[in-house]
Amino acid sequence: MTESRKPLPTDWDDDDIPxxxxxxxxxxxxxxxxxxxxxxxxxxxxxxxxxSNQPKQQVTLRLDQAVLDAFRATGPGWQSRINAQLxxxxxx
Numbered sequence: 001m002t003e004s005r006k007p008l009p010t011d012w013d014d015d016d017i018p019x020x021x022x023x024x025x026x027x028x029x030x031x032x033x034x035x036x037x038x039x040x041x042x043x044x045x046x047x048x049x050x051x052s053n054q055p056k057q058q059v060t061l062r063l064d065q066a067v068l069d070a071f072r073a074t075g076p077g078w079q080s081r082i083n084a085q086l087x088x089x090x091x092x
Contacts, residue, residue: 056083 020028029040041067 029036030038043055071082074081
């Protein structure tokens, strides 16, 4: 694949590009020679739900097979039900 690629034709006119507002320029990322001088400010949001104030921690826990089977038989959310039972047993 040593062929040189031809530039794609542009189907738009520069006059069709909407003008940026001052607010958009204020939030835009500023780069010089590929180096970010000022990161973008609030122009993009991260996907997903917001971070929890009290996130759960992943642990490895060995349980009896009968206990595990009983909770799994209750259907989706069985891990949350184990957590609820532990909280209840501890009085939390």
